[in-house]
Amino acid sequence: MTKMKAVVLEKTGPAEILRVKEVPRPSSPGTEEVIVKMAFAGINYADILSRKGMYSWAPKRPFILGIEGSGVIAQKGEEVEECEIGEPVIVGTQSGTYAEYIKVHKSRIFPAFPNYALRENATIAGSYMTSMVALKEMARVRQGETILVQAAAGALGITTCQLAKAMGLKVAGTASKEKKITFLREKLRIDLAINYTTQDFVREIKEWTRGKGVNVVLESVGGKVFQNSLRVLAPTGRIVLVGATSISYSKKNPFSLYKAWRQIPRVNLLKAIRRSYGVLGFHLGWLLTSSREILTPIIKELQEIIVTNDIHPVIDNVFTLEQASEAHRRIETRENIGKVILAIDETLET
Ligand SMILES: NC(=O)c1ccc[n+]([C@@H]2O[C@H](COP(=O)([O-])OP(=O)(O)OC[C@H]3O[C@@H](n4cnc5c(N)ncnc54)[C@H](OP(=O)(O)O)[C@@H]3O)[C@@H](O)[C@H]2O)c1
Structure with missing residues (x-):
């Protein structure tokens, strides 16, 4: 079985509990699923709450942390016509983006904003x-x-x-x-x-x-x-x-x-x-899972606004997957100005 690196939340606790583990890499997407090779994961306050056991939308533990990110399509199911292998995408989901690969339903991905770096695209969904x-x-x-x-x-x-x-x-x-x-x-x-x-x-x-x-x-x-x-x-x-x-x-x-x-x-x-x-x-999580039709025109309008006004995400700091606890601490100590992200595979950006 092929393995991948991921930050798995097995128990709740302080930032120090976050560790990278080797876990099975997702394979064989269902007919309406895609497998995304992750480039960056955005860290949300919700991840801090999940780690502390205070986030009611989090899935049952153990699960891979992370609700947003960006990457490229590695595999897709037979009924996925919205994207192609190798295409850069934004991921917005309930869990799993602090990992090298994620398998999600096609409704959890959006085309990446062209002319924006993949690290910037990692901050769009949240x-x-x-x-x-x-x-x-x-x-x-x-x-x-x-x-x-x-x-x-x-x-x-x-x-x-x-x-x-x-x-x-x-x-x-x-x-x-x-x-x-x-x-x-x-x-x-x-x-x-x-x-x-x-x-x-x-x-x-x-x-x-x-x-x-x-x-x-x-x-x-x-x-x-x-x-x-x-x-x-x-x-x-x-x-x-x-x-x-x-x-x-x-x-x-x-x-x-x-x-x-x-x-x-x-x-x-x-x-x-x-x-x-x-x-x-x-x-937003509720809307992502229950009402994708509300979000589709919104993301189009968002793209128009940020391109027209040349708006770029403010990225406070980039940490590696192994530094996930440091990244969480930066947010918890309220030192961040803007977004903290994890670099999983920066080579996908070039
Ligand atoms: N409903 C949704 O769909 C949705 C989506 C995204 C985020 N959110 C929520 O929006 C909030 C902000 O998220 P974010 O990602 O922007 O987080 P963030 O970057 O960590 O910003 C949160 C800021 O809140 C301020 N703050 C005030 N009291 C605080 C306290 N007791 N502990 C920690 N911070 C405190 C801090 O700024 P100062 O130091 O300047 O006070 C802190 O930097 C969170 O509550 C998050 O759950 C909701």
């Missing part, structure tokens, strides 16, 4: 698609509107700021460190960058919008950040909730469970009526 759905399908943004992006220097924050700017929105974003604020101001050139550790973002947003509030908030932190984000919504504003990064717990520690419970975003819908705002939420 962050860019999520930002697109948040802005276009959920918030239904209009040119000239204002948006507040929480955790704006994270992977999802950056892609949301980039796309929102390209769609003609005025963009404000928050971050915790001065190096992130400098990046948001000088590199991303958003309209307002707020260091929420030294500034009160509610006051800053009220001043920025002359008391009106913003039309849209992209929220992924939870707890007080979510509650205060509701306070800065303009009438008919929309908050799009995609996660709650501040939630952390250990099943063995009841106090941590209580603390996590308190961080869960909650809304009083009577208040939403009185103040006239909308609360929206979605999970």
Whole structure:
């Protein structure tokens, strides 16, 4: 049996538990399946949650980590007409991209964006698609509107700021460190960058919008950040909730469970009526597995926007498969500005 290298999650725990293992290489794709030789895997916050046993969408352990990446088609089933052997593709799936090969249903792949490097294509399925759905399908943004992006220097924050700017929105974003604020101001050139550790973002947003509030908030932190984000919504504003990064717990520690419970975003819908705002939420994974027809036009539109506006992914760091624990630590310590990726076979890029 031919073997391959992969990062298999056998038990939950800290970043150090991640190790490369030799596992059987997938073979014989089903009629509607493809086998992709992976070039790069994008790391998502969801992978950190999976490793900690906190991600409800993760498959049953043991499984190979990784929900996005890029590579080339190595084999395909008889009924796969959408791609050819050797064609570069984007992979968006429930697990398995931290590996040399992955076997997936054809609905989990998209053609790679031409003129974008394979490492850039590894970041499309997770962050860019999520930002697109948040802005276009959920918030239904209009040119000239204002948006507040929480955790704006994270992977999802950056892609949301980039796309929102390209769609003609005025963009404000928050971050915790001065190096992130400098990046948001000088590199991303958003309209307002707020260091929420030294500034009160509610006051800053009220001043920025002359008391009106913003039309849209992209929220992924939870707890007080979510509650205060509701306070800065303009009438008919929309908050799009995609996660709650501040939630952390250990099943063995009841106090941590209580603390996590308190961080869960909650809304009083009577208040939403009185103040006239909308609360929206979605999970890209759910859409990938249940509603590919919603995502197909979105990825086309995304490609148009990023090509027309010459938008490129911000890649914070590239690690090897063997350095997966280091890559996870970089995200957990909140040092990353943008996307952390794993290089699996860089030669596929040339
Ligand atoms: N619903 C979906 O389909 C979907 C898709 C993609 C991502 N997400 C969610 O979106 C969020 C961001 O994902 P990402 O990939 O952009 O992650 P990321 O690059 O790690 O960014 C997350 C940022 O959140 C901020 N943060 C605030 N409180 C935190 C805490 N207690 N612990 C850690 N970080 C904290 C940090 O920025 P500061 O240091 O500046 O505070 C951190 O850099 C996650 O919750 C993820 O699960 C959801």
